[in-house]
Amino acid sequence: MNEYVTRFSVQQRLEHLCVMLLFLVLAVSGFAQKFFEAQWAQWLIVAMGGIHRVRWVHRGAGILFAAVVVGHLAWALYLVASRRSKPSIVPTRKDFSDAVMMIRYYLRLSDEEARFDRYDYRQKFEYWGMVLGSMLMIVTGFMLYLPVLTTRFLPGEFIPAARIAHSNEGLLAFLVVITWHIYNAHLSPDVFPFDVGIFTGKMSRERMEKEHPLEYERMHPDAEQESHDHPEA
Amino acid sequence: MTLAAALISLTGAQAAGPASDPPTNTFCMTCHDDPKFVHKLGNGEKISLFVDQQVFAHSVHGGKLVCIDCHADITDVPHVTKKYQNRHAMRVAYYEMCKRCHFPEYSRLLDGVHYAKLAKGDEKAPTCVDCHGSHAMAKPARPRALISRTCAQCHTAIAAAYARSVHGKALLEEDNHDVPVCTDCHHPHDNSNPLAASWHLAIPQLCARCHTNKPMMAKYKISTEVLTTYLADFHGVTASIERSEKADPRAFTATCTDCHGIHDIARITDDRSSPVIKANLLASCRHCHKAAGPNFPSAWIGHYEASPRHAPLVWAVSVFYKIFIPFVIGGLVLQILLHLWRVVVNR
Numbered sequence: 001m002n003e004y005v006t007r008f009s010v011q012q013r014l015e016h017l018c019v020m021l022l023f024l025v026l027a028v029s030g031f032a033q034k035f036f037e038a039q040w041a042q043w044l045i046v047a048m049g050g051i052h053r054v055r056w057v058h059r060g061a062g063i064l065f066a067a068v069v070v071g072h073l074a075w076a077l078y079l080v081a082s083r084r085s086k087p088s089i090v091p092t093r094k095d096f097s098d099a100v101m102m103i104r105y106y107l108r109l110s111d112e113e114a115r116f117d118r119y120d121y122r123q124k125f126e127y128w129g130m131v132l133g134s135m136l137m138i139v140t141g142f143m144l145y146l147p148v149l150t151t152r153f154l155p156g157e158f159i160p161a162a163r164i165a166h167s168n169e170g171l172l173a174f175l176v177v178i179t180w181h182i183y184n185a186h187l188s189p190d191v192f193p194f195d196v197g198i199f200t201g202k203m204s205r206e207r208m209e210k211e212h213p214l215e216y217e218r219m220h221p222d223a224e225q226e227s228h229d230h231p232e233a
Numbered sequence: 234m235t236l237a238a239a240l241i242s243l244t245g246a247q248a249a250g251p252a253s254d255p256p257t258n259t260f261c262m263t264c265h266d267d268p269k270f271v272h273k274l275g276n277g278e279k280i281s282l283f284v285d286q287q288v289f290a291h292s293v294h295g296g297k298l299v300c301i302d303c304h305a306d307i308t309d310v311p312h313v314t315k316k317y318q319n320r321h322a323m324r325v326a327y328y329e330m331c332k333r334c335h336f337p338e339y340s341r342l343l344d345g346v347h348y349a350k351l352a353k354g355d356e357k358a359p360t361c362v363d364c365h366g367s368h369a370m371a372k373p374a375r376p377r378a379l380i381s382r383t384c385a386q387c388h389t390a391i392a393a394a395y396a397r398s399v400h401g402k403a404l405l406e407e408d409n410h411d412v413p414v415c416t417d418c419h420h421p422h423d424n425s426n427p428l429a430a431s432w433h434l435a436i437p438q439l440c441a442r443c444h445t446n447k448p449m450m451a452k453y454k455i456s457t458e459v460l461t462t463y464l465a466d467f468h469g470v471t472a473s474i475e476r477s478e479k480a481d482p483r484a485f486t487a488t489c490t491d492c493h494g495i496h497d498i499a500r501i502t503d504d505r506s507s508p509v510i511k512a513n514l515l516a517s518c519r520h521c522h523k524a525a526g527p528n529f530p531s532a533w534i535g536h537y538e539a540s541p542r543h544a545p546l547v548w549a550v551s552v553f554y555k556i557f558i559p560f561v562i563g564g565l566v567l568q569i570l571l572h573l574w575r576v577v578v579n580r
Binding site: 045046050105106148152160163169171172175180188189 | 466478522529530539547550558562569576
């Protein structure tokens with residue numbers, strides 16, 4: 001009897017925890033600078049010990065964040081290249097047809113839901129949005145941190161452009177997290193109040209069968225049969 | 234010997250008159266009309282005690298005040314001899330007389346750097362009469378150029394730099410009253426320390442008092458966006474935050490004068506020496522950014538808003554996000570709403 005499926009390795013769970021905490025630090029220290037005219041931002045800056053400390057906290061957290069992202073991508077590339085892992089997060093043609101199918105389902109044009117593999121199209125969208133957004137934040141962040149070095153290689157106008165991009169991309173990332181991610185991990189009726197999977201690494205068999213049926217069937221080739229025969233097995 | 238004789242005769246005259254009558258100016262002039270009338274200070278320096286009646290009559294106080302209004306300590310003739318060590322000691326003893334009428338100016342003076350120096354016993358620190366004069370006191374700003382001449386008595390090098398600047402030239406050569414004189418930036422009485430961080434961080438707002446004045450700037454074809462464009466940039470943001478923190482900043486951020494110059498500020502359109510024209514900008518950046526290369530100065534897009542013509546990359550990135558953020562967030566919220574709707578329908 002196996003009620004839970006282990007879905008995330010310890011390393012993956014730690015990566016999520018690091019990114020979550022660093023994102024929080026970066027958002028607080030970044031928005032305090034972006035919205036410095038607001039009362040709450042000035043309060044935050046004073047509480048954190050002045051603008052110069054806020055900036056060093058932001059840079060320090062940014063460097064750690066960059067290390068986590070680069071380490072994650074390098075490790076994932078190594079696993080895929082050495083065939084130790086399948087590139088299950090890479091978008092495929094099926095993701096597009098799944099998306100169309102789900103939208104038809106939501107609009108009640110059809111009653112059939114898409115059947116997903118290890119990651120559904122929304123999770124892939126969020127992952128790649130996060131990877132590309134992070135790359136942009138890291139590159140523009142270092143440009144702003146080291147403007148003298150940057151302008152050895154690039155025209156000066158890239159610095160103010162990087163500032164606009166960093167500021168807006170950070171806002172976009174924050175808005176995506178508080179709408180899309182908070183909905184999917186907390187507020188969605190499917191997981192309310194808290195999908196703990198990324199912290200425990202586990203997902204219940206029922207949810208696996210419902211949300212990732214293709215992956216579950218691959219893990220347990222006889223599972224569908226079993227569950228039909230013995231619903232409580 | 235004439236002095237001694239005069240004093241003796243005066244003593245007699247004073248004693249003869251009614252005790253309640255205050256001495257008149259004419260009475261004081263019995264002695265002080267003598268151009269050779271001098272007094273020896275403690276340090277051996279001789280100062281003239283001669284008062285030119287014509288000069289006093291034409292001063293702002295002429296016809297309004299009598300001698301003893303200011304020299305209120307004089308009660309007897311001959312005067313009780315006070316031994317001042319030097320001019321400074323004598324002025325310190327006298328400058329408080331002014332506050333009997335000019336109390337607001339006196340109390341502001343107590344907050345100024347000149348008074349702080351005076352209180353520490355600095356003999357170079359000015360008192361009221363050093364700037365305003367004593368018997369020849371005139372309106373301080375008539376003509377307006379008088380102000381810079383007054384300050385120039387001590388601040389010689391700064392006054393010379395000011396005279397070469399765009400502001401100084403306009404004042405001294407064209408008698409232009411739009412340009413600032415010393416006291417427009419440095420308050421005349423409560424002049425705070427211009428080397429303090431709080432002063433440095435307040436410079437953008439100081440310059441902006443004129444440089445955001447549209448009718449005034451229009452005369453000289455100068456943009457009034459200089460303040461907002463500065464404040465929107467990294468240096469401006471830093472200066473604004475540091476000002477709001479009210480603590481002395483630990484690092485240095487550039488304000489107007491760090492790029493444009495202070496007293497020697499030059500016009501950028503026709504002065505090759507201006508530190509902010511393109512040919513000189515890199516050298517100006519390098520005051521702080523020592524290792525800056527030739528591309529570095531264009532990281533500052535000037536006092537302009539980004540536009541397709543000016544800083545097109547900055548403009549394009551800005552426009553992209555104005556569209557992209559609502560598009561992405563709108564799409565995601567729509568998907569969430571569709572999902573919720575279907576959940577409700579299923580029930």
